[in-house]
Amino acid sequence: MSSGIRFDGVSVAYGSATVLDSLDLTVEPGEVMALLGPSGSGKTTALRAVAGFVRPVRGRVFIGDRDVTELPPHRRGIGMVVQQYALFPHLRVADNVAFGMKAQKVAKSEIPGRVSEALEMTGMAAYARRYPRELSGGQQQRVAIARALAIRPGVLLLDEPLSALDAQLRSGMLAELARLHRELPEVSILYVTHDQVEALTLADRIAVMDKARLQDCGTPQELYRSPRTEFTASFVGNANLLPVRVGDGQVRLGEAELKVDTAGVASGVTATLCVRPHLVGLGEGTNALRGTVAEVQWRGATHRLYVDVAGQRVKADVRELRQPPGLGESVALHFAPEDAVLLSAGVAADE
Amino acid sequence: MLVHSRKGRWALWALFLLFFVPLFALPLLVIVAASFSTNWSGAFPSGPTLGHYAAATRGDALRALTTSLVTALTASVLALVVGTWAALAAHALSKKGKRLMDALFMLPVAVPSVVVGLAVLVAFSQPPFLLNGTRWIVILAHTVLVTAFAYQSVSAAVVRLDPAYEQAAASLGARPSYVLWRVRLPLLLPSLNAAAGLCFALSMGELSATMMLYPPDWMPLPVRIFTATDRGSLFTGSAVAVVLMGATLLVLLAVSRIRTRASYR
Numbered sequence: 035m036s037s038g039i040r041f042d043g044v045s046v047a048y049g050s051a052t053v054l055d056s057l058d059l060t061v062e063p064g065e066v067m068a069l070l071g072p073s074g075s076g077k078t079t080a081l082r083a084v085a086g087f088v089r090p091v092r093g094r095v096f097i098g099d100r101d102v103t104e105l106p107p108h109r110r111g112i113g114m115v116v117q118q119y120a121l122f123p124h125l126r127v128a129d130n131v132a133f134g135m136k137a138q139k140v141a142k143s144e145i146p147g148r149v150s151e152a153l154e155m156t157g158m159a160a161y162a163r164r165y166p167r168e169l170s171g172g173q174q175q176r177v178a179i180a181r182a183l184a185i186r187p188g189v190l191l192l193d194e195p196l197s198a199l200d201a202q203l204r205s206g207m208l209a210e211l212a213r214l215h216r217e218l219p220e221v222s223i224l225y226v227t228h229d230q231v232e233a234l235t236l237a238d239r240i241a242v243m244d245k246a247r248l249q250d251c252g253t254p255q256e257l258y259r260s261p262r263t264e265f266t267a268s269f270v271g272n273a274n275l276l277p278v279r280v281g282d283g284q285v286r287l288g289e290a291e292l293k294v295d296t297a298g299v300a301s302g303v304t305a306t307l308c309v310r311p312h313l314v315g316l317g318e319g320t321n322a323l324r325g326t327v328a329e330v331q332w333r334g335a336t337h338r339l340y341v342d343v344a345g346q347r348v349k350a351d352v353r354e355l356r357q358p359p360g361l362g363e364s365v366a367l368h369f370a371p372e373d374a375v376l377l378s379a380g381v382a383a384d385e
Numbered sequence: 386m387l388v389h390s391r392k393g394r395w396a397l398w399a400l401f402l403l404f405f406v407p408l409f410a411l412p413l414l415v416i417v418a419a420s421f422s423t424n425w426s427g428a429f430p431s432g433p434t435l436g437h438y439a440a441a442t443r444g445d446a447l448r449a450l451t452t453s454l455v456t457a458l459t460a461s462v463l464a465l466v467v468g469t470w471a472a473l474a475a476h477a478l479s480k481k482g483k484r485l486m487d488a489l490f491m492l493p494v495a496v497p498s499v500v501v502g503l504a505v506l507v508a509f510s511q512p513p514f515l516l517n518g519t520r521w522i523v524i525l526a527h528t529v530l531v532t533a534f535a536y537q538s539v540s541a542a543v544v545r546l547d548p549a550y551e552q553a554a555a556s557l558g559a560r561p562s563y564v565l566w567r568v569r570l571p572l573l574l575p576s577l578n579a580a581a582g583l584c585f586a587l588s589m590g591e592l593s594a595t596m597m598l599y600p601p602d603w604m605p606l607p608v609r610i611f612t613a614t615d616r617g618s619l620f621t622g623s624a625v626a627v628v629l630m631g632a633t634l635l636v637l638l639a640v641s642r643i644r645t646r647a648s649y650r
Contacts, residue, residue: 085552085556086555087552087555106555106561107552107555107556108555108556108557108558108559108560108561109558110556111558112556113557114552114553114556116549116553118547118549120547120549120550120552120553121553122550122553122554122568122571122572123572124571124572124574133554133557133559133567134557134558134559137554137557137558137559137560137563137567138557138558138559178553181553181557182556182557185558191556
């Protein structure tokens, strides 16, 4: 039953526009892989290549050991949930969930039991007799998940399943999805999203995509704590990216000398220092950066400060301040040496 | 609402009635009035009678009514099947192919129906396709004429159909034929229903092509109205026309009731 997904050099093009450029990626059996990227990055195309709705111009797609590249969608044995749910409006909830089993000619006696099992699992058993239009967005999404799970797929494809829900429902559904995956540990999940929180919360591994290419792939911790590329650093966690000149055991940003781990980067080159905004503190300390306040945003529990330091705008998220600094005021920021990552990729030799 | 002031709304109503009553309602009312009278020489008809209706619902007139109903029903069903099939097929074609299909199915609408009638007459008067003199030539001509409308309205609905439904069905393991019967056609049902009503109404009123084709034993109601008024029996013709109108409206009403039930989505 359990089967992973493997992309083997998959390229997809519409006319002359390449929307997915030779993707190599393996989703292990039972793993949750998030495809994270901005819109137009090719992540949905990758998912649709697994589902069979787009045809790769090059490369092969495997589900388990099966090469499914040439198979039509209905013979691939996948479950899919899309952003707009796509529940059949003319069928009741129970008939929506039973649809896949009826289409696959599952024994009639078995269907009602499996329908109520799937609805039970998503907490929708009480709504079996309703029509989709009589349900809220969150309920429709649960039914869509139940419908996809009822056919007992080895692979579950989720295409931005939560983006049509409001913030509160979304975090509830995230917890639900995590629970579902604990209950069905053998199902591999490919989860397409542009929301880093969803990816960090749910995924075993995250594949970061941009401009039709896979940029980075790793566990959420790896990508968050030690990103390998600027794109990953800024897209996952919205990091400060500061161009610095690398010295020996320290780097320079304008006048400021900052102590960070420079292992693996030659001295004398220009590199990018990555610091998360919430790890930047206000006031003097180690690695002090002095500048003027350009903007202050109050976000309830935190203040987001934008401070111009040596021509760079540094973001800092600090706990709500009783007296936030005024615009144009000179302030000092600091961060701990171990909270900064010097990006080794994209290092340019000094000209 | 576009107009907010009370005065403006009254003015709009007055304008609407000014155009609607003389253009749409009055001619029909005149027919109804004429069907109940024996004489119309002054401003108003005179000599009220039900005699024309007695004649219009008996014998030849009744046979013409059933002829019309059978022709319209058969032609509508055929047109719906052919039109839907063609619309679904055209949707799957490339852009060029789709445009070709659109143009092809525009033909019966663009060409005057007299020409369609003549074409059908010439084409089916020789073996091996000898239909001339049978009811089938009338039904065939009606089908050709109304299929264009069925194709167009179904085609518009097919384009609007969200592909997410078919894709969801396919991802659940449904074969294309299963998707067609269980998802696409049910979702198209309201449009199919509307198309059926349109085809039926058009076929019930078809005269010009029918005139060229009808055999003596298959005379639809419009032809009968035409011959009656042509002979000068204006009031009998009016009564038959009212019967035609009533029958068409009744069927359309029934069809639209099914539509309300089908459009719960």
